[in-house]
Amino acid sequence: MLDVNLQNQLKSYLEKVTQPFEIVATLDEGQKSTELLEMLEEITALSDKISLRTDGQDARRPSFALACPGQQGRVVFAGLPMGHEFTSLVLALLQVGGHPPKATPEVIEQIRSLEGTFRFETYYSLSCQNCPDVVQALNLMAVINPNVHHVAIDGALFQEEVEHREVMSVPSIFLNGQPFDQGRMSLEQILARIDKGAAEREAKKLNDKAAFDVLVVGGGPAGAAAAIYAARKGIRTGVAAERFGGQVLDTMAIENFVSVPHTEGPKLAAALENHVREYEVDIMNLQRAVKLVPAQEEAGLHQVHFDSGAVLRSKTVILATGARWREMNVPGEQKYRARGVAYCPHCDGPLYKGKRVAVIGGGNSGVEAAIDLAGVVAHVTLVEFMTELRADAVLQKKLRSLPNVDIITHAQTMEVNGDGSKVTGLTYKDRDTDALKRLDLEGIFVQIGLVPNAEWLQESPVALSQRGEIQVDDRGMTSVPGVFAAGDVTTVPYKQIVIAVGEGAKAALGAFDHLIRH
Known part of the structure; x- marks a missing residue:
């Protein structure tokens, strides 16, 4: 064995x-x-x-x-x-x-x-x-x-x-x-x-902490790199994260992180955290930021409020809250989330053995998901909004070679159907004819991209783009002096782990430069 x-x-x-x-x-x-x-x-x-x-x-x-x-x-x-x-x-x-x-x-x-x-x-x-x-x-x-x-x-x-x-x-x-x-x-x-009583005790501990020189909000690749670069400057550094590792924890295979031919998300996340812990960094987990109160004067302290009730203060702040899977926002999606609506084909695919499923999204993630699922489930229908799939040609060729896969393009998902306890189908609109059609199936895997985790900043002075991303300059600073941002939550194009790491390092260096000049 x-x-x-x-x-x-x-x-x-x-x-x-x-x-x-x-x-x-x-x-x-x-x-x-x-x-x-x-x-x-x-x-x-x-x-x-x-x-x-x-x-x-x-x-x-x-x-x-x-x-x-x-x-x-x-x-x-x-x-x-x-x-x-x-x-x-x-x-x-x-x-x-x-x-x-x-x-x-x-x-x-x-x-x-x-x-x-x-x-x-x-x-x-x-x-x-x-x-x-x-x-x-x-x-x-x-x-x-x-x-x-x-x-x-x-x-x-x-x-x-x-x-x-x-x-x-x-x-x-x-x-x-x-x-x-x-x-x-x-x-x-x-x-x-x-x-x-755990949350209340932890909030009290955080409220009693002295102010940081650099407070990183978020523990993904950008946040980890920012923390390392800040700590190496010998300044008081803290990381407050909802979960250390961020979206990397939900990533299966990583084959494009330079110098690492292949790894898995949880392994990389653990390596990032271990590297951060080699320095004097105060890591505070289970902390979801809900409000940013910028300093009232140039030499003042910024405040970050968390849903636990904790408030942390810092001379500079680096926002690295990342992104999450984009939802379809159609009737039935939330009702049947985890009851037929799923976002991780690697995790949940085996539960649909012998069943019919749909994959929403024709980019690389969607096509890869459909290929993986085709080896487990009875049948896969891939549904794409545009007239053509957007995935790499080699992935499309592999997908089209599979006998138990159908591809529907120029289709808009309208509703997740269910019987009150689980998914039973999907209603979509044929964008060529405007006709409504239904697929009978037992699972729907959503793979339609990312949305930045920046909603909590909408009432703050931090400028956001039309997509809800944090706008940053060439040093990673936001529209608020002393507040920086890095990674998938920002306007920097190409959401890649290696880019997030570089942006985190740049934001930390920018924050340090801001500290010594002010």
């Missing part, structure tokens, strides 16, 4: 296990159970501190729990955690085996202090790059606090259960049998949801 190289790597990791524990498997006669048993036997052979039992009584088969002797397993995997989830399995093995987790003492104490019973279930897909963050966070909570129990479930393997609970997007999290949330969540975000 595991090749020799993987077994050798895993063996070296398992040498860090300090306390014995059991793997308790629940199996049946199926092929997946056979594969799981083989994998578990290979794992237990790599460490004398891990033993295997096959007398589990879990309702889901195949599944296995990790448990200390005499205790009930609080970390459970239903299915084979391969693909992106193999890392989650390795971390769970280490943590149940006594290896200390990579979390701050404050976070560990917050987990230990949780009161109540928390039985989490997470549905994931093996191709989902967003799922491991959730699985690993909840596993860690289950290891630390005996009141927390977590089951990670391969949605593609338990299709009947997925359909019964109407899971149409991953990761999907249930708490004590009820829907909890969907999409990528960090450990801190989960704790903030269930620890009701």
